[in-house]
Amino acid sequence: MQVINGTMNLKLQEGSHGIVVKNLYLSCDPYMRSRMTRVEGPNVFTSYSPGSPLTGFGVAKVLDSGHPNFKKGDLIWGTTSWEEYSLITVLEGLFKIEHTDVPLSYYTGILGMPGLTAYAGFYEVCSPKKGEYVFISAASGAVGQLVGQFAKLMGCYVVGSAGSKEKVDLLRNKFGFDEAFNYKEETDLVGALKRSVSSSLFLSVTWYFPEGIDIYFENVGGEMLDAVLLNMKDHGRISVCGQVSQYNILDQPEGVQNLMCLIYKRIHMKGFVVFDYYNIYPKFLDVMLPYIREGKIMYVEDIAEGLESGPAALVGLYSGRNVGKQVVLFARE
């Protein structure tokens, strides 16, 4: 791909084994903030370079290919860049999109990295069992909304926290969580998690975890994690997926004070990254596509239109402005 006399030549240079793509959807994912800090030593992420386009997950269409696995017209998802057209030379971790009866943008979310994250993080890391008590923070986000629905499908009691009334309504009414609360309205998170109203005479039930949490799917960190630790059951499991409340803190991260609970309660806490589970992507697709087609799993996206709306959409993640999975539409096919 070359720019000659101000005109972009969307053909590959002779002998290249890469592909040239037109970017269609770009994904805003919380982990991207970490790449804006200088990462020292080996890490799962590399830092962004100032002056170069961001890279991230996206859906794109192949315009030219020097690699036998891809041909012109193919749709792919994987790592691309925040620009109209990209030359991709690292092809590992690119997936060809075979099923287009679902919206293409889904491959940035429910059928892409966040979907696989939710699937692996819940089924592989949490070892869930029917009837267990599951709590999910940032529960209306790309990952949280799916984890909650997986847990419901398994027969768990599921509560989520989110940052607005609109999101809490989504959790209760669209995603079928048993309960949900707005953490911004709680002055005492420890008490909020214990909550157990239960008047009688024409209803008012509400109970979250008066007997404790078996599984916590951790997306936020900080104060919420501290409150959860005090509310875990013995032998509980914490799957550490993200800590979005901490990414945009320029100073020190908030300290977590209740780690002694790990001992008394024999808690298992395990961090994970989705890349370690790429090998189960085909199995994951086999499960998810029918769920989507049969309406067994709901999915909410927040789509910003146009490259120029990208930066604000991305930054919005850290104040929770998005409702559902944040995507940026770069171009329609």
Add this chain to the structure above:
Amino acid sequence: MQVINGTMNLKLQEGSHGIVVKNLYLSCDPYMRSRMTRVEGPNVFTSYSPGSPLTGFGVAKVLDSGHPNFKKGDLIWGTTSWEEYSLITVLEGLFKIEHTDVPLSYYTGILGMPGLTAYAGFYEVCSPKKGEYVFISAASGAVGQLVGQFAKLMGCYVVGSAGSKEKVDLLRNKFGFDEAFNYKEETDLVGALKRSVSSSLFLSVTWYFPEGIDIYFENVGGEMLDAVLLNMKDHGRISVCGQVSQYNILDQPEGVQNLMCLIYKRIHMKGFVVFDYYNIYPKFLDVMLPYIREGKIMYVEDIAEGLESGPAALVGLYSGRNVGKQVVLFARE
């Protein structure tokens, strides 16, 4: 057991199913501090009652028994009280001492609760493999000294931290750790763990973890845990046994800031309590007795003499005054 006319009657009351014991050795264990704080809700520990003797692990001799499993003259270890004679009515968790060719005090340590803690915490929780890099904090204590030796027997590279030159020398010279350092002399714990001197020409090697830690046996918490998190390898394991640096803080515990490492490094962090492993005590004894008799495992105790020296010995744990396992000798047989 009754006191009549100022004389203690060391006979059981008619019909009692308990035992009367003479206490010989009492164990000073860090967890005891937690029982001096009001414990809310269900917990593995109950709080001490002001005005009543402390309870804790000890070695005792049976003077009278109303239970078929114990008879006069038996030696036992398990939960007893900090007093000369005790009436024990809860007999679960009492073990009869069958092997007396080793010092009796060992049943408060290497052959008792701390020994089983080290054994279960290392072999069952850490999933260690030959050649792995193991770090142990509070490494000269009752548990740490054993974990380090287990790790060496398995063929791991083992480094311990302790709080004095004397303890560091013990780790290096008596317990056979590969290296050890005095954390009180380090201003930068993150850097200390990375350390890697290595001049040549007539020696000076020293390397701790320039390539990171596979297994951290956590005994102290706080700042040390934070430094370790930054030095863990991918897929490392943290066995959370204790956090002695935090027990005597009257205010809030120190916050741990580097939990994001759990994600990037896919770390497994698991708290445990020894009670869950009581079922493997016989197997543990079968392993440990030969190790002790053959001198394959060394063991250092710090024995204070007399009930009256007990409180200072116990309090000394939290400033690290003890060198090796702290025991109080109440009475010789």
